[in-house]
Amino acid sequence: MQPLIDIANQVHALEKKAQKEGHSGSGYLRPIQRIRQALAELGITFHNPEGERYTETRTDVEASVAGESMDNLTITQVIKPIVSQNGQIVQAGIVIVESV
Amino acid sequence: MQTINFGIDLGTTNSLIARFTGVQAEVFKNPVGLKETLPSCVAFRKERIWVGDKAREWLQKDPLNVFSSFKRKMGTSETYSVPSRQETISPINLSALVLKELKNFVHTGDIPEQVVITIPASFDTVQSNATKQAGLDAGFREVVLLQEPIAASLAYFNKYTTEKESGKWLVYDLGGGTFDVALIGIENNEMRVLDHQGNNYLGGVDFDHSLVMEVLVPEIIRQTGFMDLANQLLTHKARYEKLYYVLLLKAEEAKKELTTRLSTEIEVTFETDEGDELDLLITVEREQFNAVIRGRIDDTIDMLETIMSRNNLSTDAISEIVLIGGSTYIPYVRATLAERTGLPVNTDADPTTAVAIGAAYFAGNTPARQAARSESGPTDSVSAIQIQTGYNKTTKDLEEYISASASGMDEGLFYRITRTDGGFDTTLRPLTSRFGEFVGLLPNRVNTFTISVYDGYNNPVPVRVEPITITHGLFSLYGQPLPEDICIEVDDLMNNATRCELIFSRNSVLPLTKTIYREISRTIRKNSDESLIINLLEGDATQHPSTNKNIGVIEVRATDLPADLIKGSDVELKIDMSESRDVSVSLHLSMTDQQIDEVFSPTQRYVSLSKLRDEIQELRGQLDSDLQKALQNEEYETAAQLQELTDRARILYEQARQIQPDTLTDEKYQLDEAKRKLARQLYTTGPVSNRVIRTKERYYDLMESLQNWAETLQELPPKQREEIRQLKANEPEAMRGNNYFRVEGQYAQCRRIYHNTVLYTPTLLAYFFHIYAGLLPHEFTDYQRAQAEIKRGEKALDRQNYDELRGVFLNLLGLARNTEVIETKIKGTGLS
Numbered sequence: 023m024q025p026l027i028d029i030a031n032q033v034h035a036l037e038k039k040a041q042k043e044g045h046s047g048s049g050y051l052r053p054i055q056r057i058r059q060a061l062a063e064l065g066i067t068f069h070n071p072e073g074e075r076y077t078e079t080r081t082d083v084e085a086s087v088a089g090e091s092m093d094n095l096t097i098t099q100v101i102k103p104i105v106s107q108n109g110q111i112v113q114a115g116i117v118i119v120e121s122v
Numbered sequence: 123m124q125t126i127n128f129g130i131d132l133g134t135t136n137s138l139i140a141r142f143t144g145v146q147a148e149v150f151k152n153p154v155g156l157k158e159t160l161p162s163c164v165a166f167r168k169e170r171i172w173v174g175d176k177a178r179e180w181l182q183k184d185p186l187n188v189f190s191s192f193k194r195k196m197g198t199s200e201t202y203s204v205p206s207r208q209e210t211i212s213p214i215n216l217s218a219l220v221l222k223e224l225k226n227f228v229h230t231g232d233i234p235e236q237v238v239i240t241i242p243a244s245f246d247t248v249q250s251n252a253t254k255q256a257g258l259d260a261g262f263r264e265v266v267l268l269q270e271p272i273a274a275s276l277a278y279f280n281k282y283t284t285e286k287e288s289g290k291w292l293v294y295d296l297g298g299g300t301f302d303v304a305l306i307g308i309e310n311n312e313m314r315v316l317d318h319q320g321n322n323y324l325g326g327v328d329f330d331h332s333l334v335m336e337v338l339v340p341e342i343i344r345q346t347g348f349m350d351l352a353n354q355l356l357t358h359k360a361r362y363e364k365l366y367y368v369l370l371l372k373a374e375e376a377k378k379e380l381t382t383r384l385s386t387e388i389e390v391t392f393e394t395d396e397g398d399e400l401d402l403l404i405t406v407e408r409e410q411f412n413a414v415i416r417g418r419i420d421d422t423i424d425m426l427e428t429i430m431s432r433n434n435l436s437t438d439a440i441s442e443i444v445l446i447g448g449s450t451y452i453p454y455v456r457a458t459l460a461e462r463t464g465l466p467v468n469t470d471a472d473p474t475t476a477v478a479i480g481a482a483y484f485a486g487n488t489p490a491r492q493a494a495r496s497e498s499g500p501t502d503s504v505s506a507i508q509i510q511t512g513y514n515k516t517t518k519d520l521e522e523y524i525s526a527s528a529s530g531m532d533e534g535l536f537y538r539i540t541r542t543d544g545g546f547d548t549t550l551r552p553l554t555s556r557f558g559e560f561v562g563l564l565p566n567r568v569n570t571f572t573i574s575v576y577d578g579y580n581n582p583v584p585v586r587v588e589p590i591t592i593t594h595g596l597f598s599l600y601g602q603p604l605p606e607d608i609c610i611e612v613d614d615l616m617n618n619a620t621r622c623e624l625i626f627s628r629n630s631v632l633p634l635t636k637t638i639y640r641e642i643s644r645t646i647r648k649n650s651d652e653s654l655i656i657n658l659l660e661g662d663a664t665q666h667p668s669t670n671k672n673i674g675v676i677e678v679r680a681t682d683l684p685a686d687l688i689k690g691s692d693v694e695l696k697i698d699m700s701e702s703r704d705v706s707v708s709l710h711l712s713m714t715d716q717q718i719d720e721v722f723s724p725t726q727r728y729v730s731l732s733k734l735r736d737e738i739q740e741l742r743g744q745l746d747s748d749l750q751k752a753l754q755n756e757e758y759e760t761a762a763q764l765q766e767l768t769d770r771a772r773i774l775y776e777q778a779r780q781i782q783p784d785t786l787t788d789e790k791y792q793l794d795e796a797k798r799k800l801a802r803q804l805y806t807t808g809p810v811s812n813r814v815i816r817t818k819e820r821y822y823d824l825m826e827s828l829q830n831w832a833e834t835l836q837e838l839p840p841k842q843r844e845e846i847r848q849l850k851a852n853e854p855e856a857m858r859g860n861n862y863f864r865v866e867g868q869y870a871q872c873r874r875i876y877h878n879t880v881l882y883t884p885t886l887l888a889y890f891f892h893i894y895a896g897l898l899p900h901e902f903t904d905y906q907r908a909q910a911e912i913k914r915g916e917k918a919l920d921r922q923n924y925d926e927l928r929g930v931f932l933n934l935l936g937l938a939r940n941t942e943v944i945e946t947k948i949k950g951t952g953l954s
Contacts, residue, residue: 056639078179078180079547079548081154082543084155086370088367101371104545112155112156114155120364
């Protein structure tokens, strides 16, 4: 199980990197998408919650809260994605949240 | 004898719960996130009490209302003030909350009533009693205490009645935030802690912080010239505070990676005050990490040596050092311990769970003084509570309000609403006659929530409440459920036919997207007359492709290929269906790196003439084969029906053959409709329904034999036994109605399992070998070869060589006339 979660984490990192370096929509994302699909066939899916609203009842992420304001908390950085196996969360996302 | 069975490691930093199962100890996982450890941390946030990871999130931001490391204060008169509640709370209360939360980890339905809780070797009587009180406050009826180093030793020696009969060893416990070392000895069959030493402020989190400040920050300064970074990081200035958390999390990752690798890389991105985004790559060598922790590890070994000298012990008197605590995974810790002490370092058990496992071993061998109540014991006095809920069953919002009213409950109860995937938790809230919660939803899916009710000890209380399901994303302004399956046609090489592969199922809500990966099923030579066909269909995916409506076809002709498309090369198909049902298909051929994009509008229906002709031809072949079989079986009524369909197919084919490719009339659409009608008649009604009934009869005959064998033959291999069970489980769905493909598919599976069962079960193999050996000469295609095989088979049987007999039997099957299969190759789509 852990090796599959590790693969999901690395694919997430690759996706972020490809997007950041302006390779969205190019051939870079195709093999990444393929790995995503292969993982899905093994029951492993992962989700990048960046930009989503954060509330303390969210147990799908472990958050580090940056800044002093506690209003309108939003996930601004994702260190590790939320990983699920057959619909059950097996790794909470590791995220930074901030007031925006 | 009833034993305690449950063991709890109530740690300073993390806590765990385990149970002795009669053979081994099992550590329970948190149903939220599936971690074995629960941070020993409690947060009071408005009306909610958070325990564990959620509480730890607020440790930096709301330190006045969040409490950790309270184990250090157990047995003192110190209390904590909770500003958000305007009350005070004791370390015992906080420990009880952690213990109650651990009960939630027990997924087996058991309610732990007796428990072993571990305590540090340094705990005095008052501290021990305080821990016991926390256990009783958490609702355990009996609490037995066990010292942590003893528990760890039990885990290492793997059983309560340890194999060690005498001797001394050291338990070195380096955890997330604390360090302890203990000298353990066995004297007169009694295992005892003889001495101990520790530091309550030394552990893994200190290493992470040091790695950030001593390695990462200097390297960032070197690469960026940002000299004031160290000071900025530790302020509450959001930008750099965020960077500090990122670095801390990455340092923790790097630390873990460096346990198996000699170096690792950390990527850091951050924005400066000037708005410049910096993207840095920092390599961290294991040596650098070792240098960062060296001083602290030396301190721990100094403490270990102090114990030895205090007890006048040389290394000869110590058998080994047992490691516990997550930080003992660090190779430098292990190597330095071995090097400096010269003692063997025992790493046989998981250092994170060893204490809990040892506690469970001990619990499994400790009689319970208080008899356990029946499962519903603690809740006998509570009548079943009924909860009625009200909520929107479908929504477009990512949060929805659930209102609830409860009846039949007593005072002092709590409710908790959780989402079944583990991504939402209200934590415990006081149960009142009316209550409500906003719940978070996962987009575009059905979200299921559970309401549970607990008593003051966190024991579950029976409750009658319907499961709550809220569907997000259905029925939007444009969104509509698909009326029929969307599928593509792929080759079914096993059955020399084509079949439908489901892309989007009926009632899925638009818009939809899916990417599938397939392989080229046969080599398509450049410039040949072949083509690769992507045939997108609408209709029942379990039916034959020819019965479904065509949405669109992408035909890649060999003349358009820059190179051969080799069998097995990859095809990527991305299919998007918009809310207005435009279908976009994006095809990528990896072999030739060709990308073909098509959009099929629902207002246009594309019919490939060559495909239409192939399909009619395939129908004719099927009809002809069925007709011959019907005549052989003297089923004249069926034969007459088939003859009529055959005549219609022949006329259709002629019509299709005569249409010009560039015809402007709608004749080909009419022909396509007529073909589908014919296919439906063939596969779903009329003569085929008789055939389905016959297939069902054959299936049930074979299945009866299989089940009979499964019940009576002990030697049946487990794999076959499991396959038979699985086949039986699928039977109701496959046999429902008269779906030709489902029934045929189930029958084909049954035949395969039947054959394998015969081949791999010696008694059956011998039995069927004799049946085939007894066939008459004219029943073989080559009787002379058959006789030779029969002789070989008899010898193999004498020697009980069933592998050889299996080969002989397969050869005989090949020589028997009635197993001959005459195949006609279909042209297919080129996609498998």
